[in-house]
Each structure stands twice: as structure tokens, then as C-alpha cells.
Amino acid sequence: MRISRIIGSAMLALVVFQACEKNEAPVVVPTLTEKTVSGIPADTIVGLVNGQPVGAGKYTFFSFETNAVVPSTDSNSVKWDVAVRGTTIITNGGNSGPGVGGAFVYVGTFDDLKTVPKDSVFRQDNAPTSYAVPNTSNRGWYVYSPVSMLITPIPGRVLVFKTAKGKYAKVEILNYYKGGVTPSATATDAEKLKNQRYYSFRFAYQADGTVNFK
Amino acid sequence: MRVFFQTLFLLMTTVSFAQRGTDSSKINLDEVVVTATRTPRSMGNIAIPVSVVSSKTLYQSGSLRLNDILAEQTGIQVIDNFGKGIQVQGLSSEYTLILIDGEPLIGRTAGVLDLSKITVKNIRKIEIVKGPSSSLYGSEAMGGVINIITDRAGQNKTDLGLRYGRFNTVDGNLNFSKRINKTDLAASLNYNQSKGYSLKPNAVQKTVEPFRRSTQNLSIHQQLGKQWKAGASFRANTSHIDNTIFVQNLGTTIASKGFEKNEEYNLTPYLQFNKEQKIKSILRGYITGFNALQQLNVKNATGGYDDRFRQLFARVENQTDWQMNAHAAFTAGAGIVRETVRSNRYDTASTLRTNTIAYFFAQHEQKISSKLTWIGGLRFDANQAYASVWSPKIAFQYKPSDKVKLNVSYGRGFKAPDFRQLYLNFTNVAAGAYSVFGSEVAVSELKRLSTAQLLDQTTALAGNLSALKPEVSGGLNAGIVYNLDASSQFTANIFRNDLKNMIVTDVIAFKKNGGQIYSYFNLKRALTRGIELGAQQKIGQLIQLNTGYQYLYTADKDVLQSIKNGEVFQRSLTSGQAYRMNRSDYGGLPNRSRHTANLKFNAENAKGYFSTIRIIYRSRWGTSDLDGNGLINRADEYARGHVQVNTSIGLPLNSHWKFMAGIDNLFNYKDIQFLPGNPGRRAYLDIQFIF
Numbered sequence: 001m002r003i004s005r006i007i008g009s010a011m012l013a014l015v016v017f018q019a020c021e022k023n024e025a026p027v028v029v030p031t032l033t034e035k036t037v038s039g040i041p042a043d044t045i046v047g048l049v050n051g052q053p054v055g056a057g058k059y060t061f062f063s064f065e066t067n068a069v070v071p072s073t074d075s076n077s078v079k080w081d082v083a084v085r086g087t088t089i090i091t092n093g094g095n096s097g098p099g100v101g102g103a104f105v106y107v108g109t110f111d112d113l114k115t116v117p118k119d120s121v122f123r124q125d126n127a128p129t130s131y132a133v134p135n136t137s138n139r140g141w142y143v144y145s146p147v148s149m150l151i152t153p154i155p156g157r158v159l160v161f162k163t164a165k166g167k168y169a170k171v172e173i174l175n176y177y178k179g180g181v182t183p184s185a186t187a188t189d190a191e192k193l194k195n196q197r198y199y200s201f202r203f204a205y206q207a208d209g210t211v212n213f214k
Numbered sequence: 215m216r217v218f219f220q221t222l223f224l225l226m227t228t229v230s231f232a233q234r235g236t237d238s239s240k241i242n243l244d245e246v247v248v249t250a251t252r253t254p255r256s257m258g259n260i261a262i263p264v265s266v267v268s269s270k271t272l273y274q275s276g277s278l279r280l281n282d283i284l285a286e287q288t289g290i291q292v293i294d295n296f297g298k299g300i301q302v303q304g305l306s307s308e309y310t311l312i313l314i315d316g317e318p319l320i321g322r323t324a325g326v327l328d329l330s331k332i333t334v335k336n337i338r339k340i341e342i343v344k345g346p347s348s349s350l351y352g353s354e355a356m357g358g359v360i361n362i363i364t365d366r367a368g369q370n371k372t373d374l375g376l377r378y379g380r381f382n383t384v385d386g387n388l389n390f391s392k393r394i395n396k397t398d399l400a401a402s403l404n405y406n407q408s409k410g411y412s413l414k415p416n417a418v419q420k421t422v423e424p425f426r427r428s429t430q431n432l433s434i435h436q437q438l439g440k441q442w443k444a445g446a447s448f449r450a451n452t453s454h455i456d457n458t459i460f461v462q463n464l465g466t467t468i469a470s471k472g473f474e475k476n477e478e479y480n481l482t483p484y485l486q487f488n489k490e491q492k493i494k495s496i497l498r499g500y501i502t503g504f505n506a507l508q509q510l511n512v513k514n515a516t517g518g519y520d521d522r523f524r525q526l527f528a529r530v531e532n533q534t535d536w537q538m539n540a541h542a543a544f545t546a547g548a549g550i551v552r553e554t555v556r557s558n559r560y561d562t563a564s565t566l567r568t569n570t571i572a573y574f575f576a577q578h579e580q581k582i583s584s585k586l587t588w589i590g591g592l593r594f595d596a597n598q599a600y601a602s603v604w605s606p607k608i609a610f611q612y613k614p615s616d617k618v619k620l621n622v623s624y625g626r627g628f629k630a631p632d633f634r635q636l637y638l639n640f641t642n643v644a645a646g647a648y649s650v651f652g653s654e655v656a657v658s659e660l661k662r663l664s665t666a667q668l669l670d671q672t673t674a675l676a677g678n679l680s681a682l683k684p685e686v687s688g689g690l691n692a693g694i695v696y697n698l699d700a701s702s703q704f705t706a707n708i709f710r711n712d713l714k715n716m717i718v719t720d721v722i723a724f725k726k727n728g729g730q731i732y733s734y735f736n737l738k739r740a741l742t743r744g745i746e747l748g749a750q751q752k753i754g755q756l757i758q759l760n761t762g763y764q765y766l767y768t769a770d771k772d773v774l775q776s777i778k779n780g781e782v783f784q785r786s787l788t789s790g791q792a793y794r795m796n797r798s799d800y801g802g803l804p805n806r807s808r809h810t811a812n813l814k815f816n817a818e819n820a821k822g823y824f825s826t827i828r829i830i831y832r833s834r835w836g837t838s839d840l841d842g843n844g845l846i847n848r849a850d851e852y853a854r855g856h857v858q859v860n861t862s863i864g865l866p867l868n869s870h871w872k873f874m875a876g877i878d879n880l881f882n883y884k885d886i887q888f889l890p891g892n893p894g895r896r897a898y899l900d901i902q903f904i905f
Contacts, residue, residue, distance in 0.1 A: 109783065109792055143842050152842035156783025174790035185840070185888055200790065204352035 026094060029209035035067050038180050038200035041119030042084035045193050052056055053193045059083040059090065064161070064169040064205040078164035082171070084199055088135040088141055094165035099164025101131035105140055105160040110172040110202065113158050116211035122162045133159055141173050148185040151176045168206045170213055175200040232242040247314070249341040249361040251577065251589065252350050253545055261611035262347075263623045263746070265690055265708045267340040274691060274816065274826050276876040276898065278377065278385050278406065278861045280362065281329040284827055286860070287342065289746045289761025290813060292613040293805050294891035297328025303317040303344055303709050304742030304768045304806055305357030309687070311347070313361040314480070315447065318354070320527050321504035325632065329475070331453060333429050335375060336402035338363045344690040345709060346627030349591035351574060356627030356687045357711070365447065366391045366396035367435050370800060372905040379898030382409040393899050398445075404429040410456075411893045413886045417462050421604040421890050427453040434493055446483040451474065457510060470518065472510035479503055483678075495534040501785050502527045512760040523557040525633075541581040547576040553633075560652070561801035562636040567637045569599040571630075588613045595628075599636055599654070603628045619695040624737040624828055629688060635717055635734040647729030652718065653682045656733040668725055675735065676722040683736050701752035731760075739771040760814040768802035775847060782860075784848060785841040799834040803845030807855065809833040822866040830858045837888055853888035857881075872902040 040062060043055030061070040061080035062067040079098040083090050092099030103121030106113055123132040134140035141157050142149075155175040161169045175182060180200040183192050204213050228819035250260045257264060267283055277283040283299035284290050291301040299307025308325030311318060312332075320325060321643070334340075340362055347355040369391045373482030377385040384407050391400040407426040414421070433447035454475040457898035468626065479526055480502035487495045503526045510519035533548030551571040560567060575593035582588065591607045607625030614620070638652040639659065651659045652730030656679050663669045677820040744766040751759045776782045780794040811831040833855040846852070862876030875898065882895040 010234060106780065109794060143844065146840070147838060148840075150840075152840065153785070154783075154842040156781075156794075156843070157787040157792075174785075180790060184842070185838070202791070 032206050035203045036202040040199040042197040042199055043086050044197045059085040081163040089133040090125050091132045095127055096125040099166045100166045104160055106160050110158055113170050114214050116168055151185045167209055169203055169210050171201050171203045173201045247341050247357055247841045248494045249343050261609035262345040262623045265342045269338055272334050274824050277334050279330045280332040280334055288748055288769055289764040296323045296326040299326035300328045302358035304766045309356035311351055311354040311359045317482055317500045317514050320525055333404040335404050336364050336431055344868045345691045346625040348605035348627040349593045349625055352595050353630040362823050364432055367400040367433055368393050373902055375898040375902040377898055380896045382410050398435040400433045402431040410694055427779055441488050443486040447483050450479040472509045472512045478507045492537050497532050502530040505784045526554045543579045545577040555633045567633055577646045585613050600631050600681055603684045621693045624690050627687045629685040630684050649728050650732045653734045655734045670724045670726045672723040673721055675720055676788040683715050685716050687711050705748040707746045713740045742768045751812040756817050763811040768806045784843055804836040804846055807833045807835040824864040826862045828860045855881050858883050870899055870904050874900045
């Protein structure tokens with residue numbers, strides 16, 4: 001549906017372009033890409049220390065532009081836009097990276113956000129005190145239930161990013177568990193631990209530098 | 215299903231050999247009830263929703279504890295959380311007042327008064343009043359009042375009962391009452407135990423741990439001349455629950471063993487004056503205490519868990535009833551309450567927390583014509599530890615004919631902030647170092663942490679810290695009672711309760727170590743509304759049919775507003791994507807079933823042979839949020855609705871020996887996750903000897 005709309009608007013643009021400048025053969029590339037990604041590990045659990053589950057302490061870096069995981073050797077570059085470790089999400093900016101990135105949490109649905117509102121303020125990371133995307137329960141993108149010990153993304157939260165290079169992207173986190181399926185509340189603790197810290201999300205990336213997500 | 219037909223067959227055979235009895239085929243409308251107006255009134259003349267459970271129903275239902283019988287009443291739901299609490303008109307246990315012989319029971323945990331502490335084997339009857347009655351009873355009488363009337367003095371009857379059932383359930387009971395000249399004596403003893411059970415096969419930890427409980431009652435009443443009467447009753451109740459908790463830590467299982475012990479006692483002396491049926495004045499004292507002790511010890515380790523809670527409630531009250539003339543009656547009363555709590559949950563176990571309440575109430579009942587009566591009441595509670603509160607109530611009854619009764623009433627109810635909300639001083643060292651401070655200690659605790667440089671920042675709410683107000687409700691009830699003929703009755707009642715100033719916890723500050731600090735605020739607003747329907751039908755001399763249904767809608771009003779504003783979202787189970795929530799998706803407050811119903815058959819002959827089948831239905835109810843919005847909305851956030859069937863049969867041998875047997879939960883319905891208090895099918899055998 002969305003893809004066809006993008007193609008549709010691209011076609012329309014083509015017609016308009018052709019109408020205006022008949023002499024040149026324009027190269028029109030749709031600048032908005034929309035993808036769904038799953039299975040992004042975020043410092044998955046390797047064991048228990050003093051009874052608390054721990055990972056290796058490593059972030060997984062991701063680029064919206066290439067829709068791919070960026071090797072951690074490139075962590076000090078603008079090749080990545082966002083990185084995840086447990087429930088902490090960092091942006092390539094502030095004290096987290098050399099880029100100009102930042103983010104804020106928009107309340108609404110993914111489709112509601114058709115453009116970045118004019119008065120938006122992109123927050124920057126000041127790790128470990130504060131993050132552009134708050135990393136505590138019920139204040140940013142997720143809620144932790146002490147009863148079921150499960151982490152659930154809050155519905156109606158869209159993370160709006162400024163990328164490392166100053167472009168815009170929006171993200172809806174869909175799930176925090178392996179295979180995009182949250183374990184049952186009655187699953188064993190081991191099951192809940194083993195399968196957590198795998199992000200599924202969808203994003204829209206605007207490559208033309210505008211704030212439009214249409 | 216096969217079992218069902220067997221039971222039906224059992225019922226039929228019981229009926230077929232039953233003979234024509236002397237038992238009336240009429241529905242009793244003249245039952246005298248005291249709870250609704252604090253004065254004895256026949257049920258047909260009460261303008262608010264009221265029902266009575268008789269000792270006969272209690273016996274024939276095979277009930278042991280108060281939750282057993284209340285679970286079978288229309289519009290009442292037993293919820294298993296911190297013990298067996300009840301929900302009336304959609305209001306949870308903390309908003310329902312439980313009285314024993316007119317005096318309030320204390321000993322709530324997280325607002326829930328565990329009904330399984332209360333034996334029904336010594337109960338004469340239970341009166342249930344729905345809707346707010348704070349105008350008469352003060353705090354907690356919001357959703358309803360359950361009054362357990364135990365006193366059998368003057369019955370001149372002694373009986374001994376013994377019950378054995380599944381899970382090694384043993385219940386022994388002795389009731390004694392005797393009239394000697396002008397003195398009435400009554401005593402009862404009850405012992406109840408079970409070895410507990412595990413719902414999950416091969417589980418190391420039991421779902422319900424072994425427990426034993428005992429109750430002792432003693433009452434004496436002395437007529438002093440024509441006008442004066444004095445007496446006292448004493449009741450003591452203890453329960454002991456084994457506790458074995460297994461904690462998985464670093465791959466090893468650590469067992470901690472301990473127990474939970476609850477003791478409760480109450481003493482009620484009184485002096486009563488009566489003059490020519492015109493003036494009745496009673497001076498009552500009431501002292502009740504609740505001591506809870508919970509200890510857990512880990513093997514080969516020091517320390518362990520130790521929780522102590524001691525509550526004392528003392529009250530002196532006078533109530534005077536004045537029958538002015540044939541059309542008007544006036545009641546007034548006043549009293550003083552002093553409450554104290556010592557607990558290491560708040561501070562050290564030696565710190566004493568107190569509250570003093572002074573109150574008065576008045577009620578006037580006026581018969582305007584033979585058809586129309588109104589009754590108005592008002593109560594004022596002045597509290598030391600929190601804001602004072604007025605509770606008015608007005609009710610009208612209109613009887614257009616002998617068969618029809620129309621009732622309308624409106625009242626305000628309130629619940630006082632409890633000691634936990636006022637004085638809790640709790641810091642969890644293990645999980646995130648969060649703290650919870652009661653409203654009365656929060657400001658000083660914040661100051662202390664700030665001085666010690668432990669505070670990171672405070673939230674806007676911290677500036678709103680002030681004395682907690684009581685939670686209040688307004689309740690409207692409008693109903694009809696229609697007596698088609700002497701053997702059939704229909705009732706309907708529409709209700710609505712609007713609650714505000716409901717107390718919730720919220721974050722007031724963050725500590726430098728990341729821990730959050732919570733305190734209590736009067737923030738939440740909610741509503742419950744619904745309709746309750748009931749029908750009774752006698753069929754011949756032997757069979758009685760009772761049926762009831764309740765439709766219930768509940769909501770957090772702020773959530774409704776947010777839904778209206780388009781600020782509430784939910785997540786699809788299939789795509790994982792979020793979308794906006796509609797009002798129809800909102801499942802309301804948790805633990806509420808939209809539909810509840812019951813159908814009860816009872817057959818009894820003149821010789822006392824009886825058989826009952828009680829079918830109880832409860833539709834799905836919200837349990838906990840799974841899609842991150844904190845609300846009940848998605849289908850997987852509900853527990854399954856179900857039907858439970860209970861049955862019993864009674865075989866009196868002669869005037870001394872009575873046998874009965876029964877099966878509760880005949881079809882063995884279980885829900886391991888959401889009904890841990892339901893162990894499945896339970897059969898029992900009960901013998902009673904009457905002296």
C-alpha cells in the first residue's frame with residue numbers, strides 16, 4: 001500500500017519534471033524509504049553476575065541510510081545513526097558519537113507523524129546521566145512489568161531521529177524479544193532472559209534532508 | 215457433562231421421595247434487617263438494595279468461610295489478591311465495609327480484608343447492603359456493607375459439627391446457647407485447617423500453604439429490670455500459615471522457611487435503655503486488635519525477613535432511636551474512635567502511629583403517605599490525621615400497590631487514607647533502590663535525603679504534597695421489587711458510583727543512584743455502573759429457584775478522557791504496530807467481569823432432606839496489561855470466563871444427627887494462572903449433632 005503510494009508519487013513527480021524540463025532526462029529516486037527490521041541484538045545476555053543477567057556490554061550500531069548493522073569498529077564515525085544496548089538507545093551525537101544526531105519521543109502513531117513538527121527539539125545524549133531517548137521504564141519507549149518481568153514497547157511512541165549526518169528518520173519499536181514475539185507472562189525466567197534484547201522496529205528515513213515523512 | 219446428569223438425577227430422586235412438607239411455599243418478605251438503617255426494619259420497607267443470607271442457606275450451601283457463600287451471591291465477586299476480598303458494584307475490597315454484629319472488622323492487607331478468616335459456622339445470618347452507607351457507618355462503606363450477625367443468644371440450642379474434605383480440610387465447630395432466667399449465654403468454637411495444595415504438578419512451592427485457624431466467641435446478655443439491658447461479646451480469631459519460599463539464585467535453589475501468624479480479637483460491651491418502644495438508646499464500647507507477624511528464615515544464613523504489624527481500634531458510641539409517631543422515626547448517634555498502629559513496615563516496630571476520629575450521625579425517616587416514604591441521613595467525621603468529611607444520604611420508597619415497590623437512593627461514601635498511605639517509609643534496597651513514603655512523612659524524608667546530598671531532582675508533583683483527603687464516591691441506586699404472587703419475585707436495580715480523590719502512588723523525586731521516590735496522591739477518578747437483576751420462584755412445596763445477573767461497566771475517568779483526546783494507543787498482536795484505541799476497546803478497571811450470573815436450585819422436604827445445585831457464571835475479566843499502555847484492552851489481557859457448579863445433599867437421620875455431603879466445583883474448573891485460589895473439585899462430608 002505504502003510502497004505503491006511512494007511509487008505513485010514518484011511517477012507523478014516524473015510527469016511534473018518531464019512537463020517542466022523536457023530537455024533533460026531526470027533521475028528521480030524516491031527519497032523516503034520505509035523498512036521493517038527485526039532481530040537486531042542489543043547486548044544479549046551472556047550470563048549472570050550476582051544473580052543479575054548481563055551481556056558483554058557492547059552496543060549494536062545501525063544505519064538508517066544503508067538499512068544495515070554497522071560494525072563496531074566504525075563506532076567513532078558518522079556511518080551509524082542509532083545504537084542499542086539493552087533498553088538503552090543512543091544517537092550519533094552529543095557525547096555518544098561524532099555526528100550531529102539527536103532524538104525525541106513523539107506521542108502518536110507512526111502514520112500520524114507526517115512531518116517533523118516545526119517546534120521540535122532534538123535532545124542529545126549526555127550518557128550516562130541522560131539520553132535523547134530516556135532509558136528508564138515508562139519514561140521513554142518501553143515499560144517494564146515487575147510482575148511478569150517483561151519489557152514491552154509503549155504503543156503510540158515514535159522515536160524521531162536526526163541522523164549522524166543531519167537527515168531525519170522516525171522509528172516505531174515493535175518488540176524487544178527474539179523473533180519479534182514476547183514470551184508469555186508465565187514463561188520461565190530463563191526463557192524471558194534468553195530471548196530478550198532483540199529489537200524489531202520499523203522506520204522511515206528521509207534521504208533528501210527535509211522533515212517530510214510523506 | 216456426565217457428572218452433571220448424575221447430580222441432576224440425584225436431585226430428582228431426592229425430590230421424588232420427598233413428601234409434601236409443612237414448609238411454606240411463600241417467599242419471606244418480612245425478614246427483619248438492621249444493617250440498612252441501623253434500626254430493625256422489615257425488608258419490604260427498606261428503600262435501598264438489601265439482601266439476606268440465612269443460616270439455612272449457609273448450611274445447605276456447605277459454606278465454611280465467608281468467601282464461600284458470598285461468591286454465590288448476585289453482584290458480589292470474590293477476588294483472590296492478598297487473601298479473599300470482595301467486589302461489590304464493581305468497587306474493590308477496600309471500599310466495602312465488613313461488620314461483625316455491627317462493628318467493623320480490622321486487619322486489612324493492602325486494603326483487602328481476607329474473608330477466609332471468617333467462619334460462617336457460627337453465623338445466624340448475613341445482611342448485604344449495596345451502594346454507599348457512609349452516612350451511617352463512616353469510612354469504607356462505599357460499595358456496600360456486609361454485616362455478619364453471629365449472635366445466637368437465646369436460641370437455647372447446642373450443636374456440634376465436623377467436616378472432612380479434600381486437601382485434608384477439617385472443620386470442627388461447637389455452638390452453644392442457653393437462656394437462664396434473664397441471662398442469655400452463647401459460645402462458639404471453630405477450628406479449620408487444610409494441608410494446602412499445588413496447582414502445578416511437581417512444583418516445589420505449594421500454591422496454597424498448609425494453614426490452621428481457630429475462632430472463639432462468647433457473649434452474655436443480661437436483662438436488668440424492664441428498661442435496661444447490658445451485655446458483652448468477645449471474639450478471638452487466629453490463623454497460622456506455613457511459608458516455604460524457594461528462590462532461584464545463581465543457579466541454586468535456596469529455601470526459606472517461615473510462617474505467617476495473624477491474631478485478631480474484639481470485645482463489645484454495651485448498655486441499652488428501652489422505653490415503651492419509643493426510645494431506645496445504646497451505649498457501646500468496641501475494642502479490637504489485629505496482630506500480624508510474618509517471618510522467613512534462610513537456612514544457614516542470618517537475618518531473614520521479619521514483618522510485624524499491630525493495629526488497635528477502640529471506639530465508644532451512643533446511638534439513640536426515637537419513634538416519634540406512627541409516621542416518623544429519628545436516629546442520632548455520636549462516637550469517638552482511636553486507632554493506633556505499630557509496624558516495622560512504616561518505621562521501627564516501636565513507633566506508634568495514631569489517629570483519632572470524632573463523628574456524629576443522624577437519620578430521619580418519614581412516611582408521607584401510605585405509599586411514599588423518605589429517609590435522609592447525614593454523618594460528619596472529623597479526623598486528626600487527614601481531612602474531615604461529610605456523608606449525606608437520601609432515599610425514597612414508593613409503593614403504588616402491594617405488589618410493587620420502587621426505590622431510589624443517593625448517598626456519598628468515603629474511605630479514609632490508611633496508615634500505609636500516611637506513614638509508610640519503605641526503601642527497597644535490592645530492586646532499583648526505590649522508596650515509598652507516606653504523605654505525612656514524605657516532606658521530611660525528602661528534606662533528609664536532600665541534606666544528605668542523595669537527591670537528584672524532584673518532580674512537579676513533589677510541590678503538591680499535602681495532607682491526603684479521603685477517597686469519596688457518590689452512589690445512585692434505582693430499583694424495583696415486583697412480587698408477582700406469593701411464590702415469585704423479581705427485582706431490578708440500576709446503579710452508578712462515581713469515585714474521586716482515589717489514592718494512587720506517583721513519583722515525587724529521583725535519587726542520585728537512579729532510584730525513584732514515590733508518595734501518595736488523591737489523583738484518580740473512576741466510575742462503575744450497571745444493572746442487577748434477580749428472580750425467585752417457588753415451585754410447589756419443595757423446589758425453589760433463585761437466579762441473578764449483573765451487568766457491570768467500569769472505567770478510569772481520566773483514561774476515558776484520554777481516549778476521547780486520541781492520546782491512548784494499543785498494539786496489534788499480529789503486526790506489532792500501534793494504533794489509536796477506541797472507547798469500545800477499553801476493558802475498564804482490572805478484575806471486573808462485565809457479566810456475572812447465577813442459577814440456584816434448591817429442593818427440600820418437610821423432613822429436612824435437601825439437595826442443591828448452584829451454577830455460578832463469570833465472564834472474562836481483565837488481568838494485566840501486555841501491550842505496554844497500562845490498560846486492559848487486548849483479548850490476551852483477560853482471564854477466561856467460566857462456569858462453576860457446586861452441589862450438596864443433606865440427609866437428616868433424626869432430630870439429633872444430620873448428615874450432608876457436597877461437591878464444590880463439580881466439573882473441576884481450574885485456571886492455574888489467574889485463579890490460584892481455586893484448587894479444583896472438592897468433595898466433603900459433614901456431620902452435625904444437635905443436643
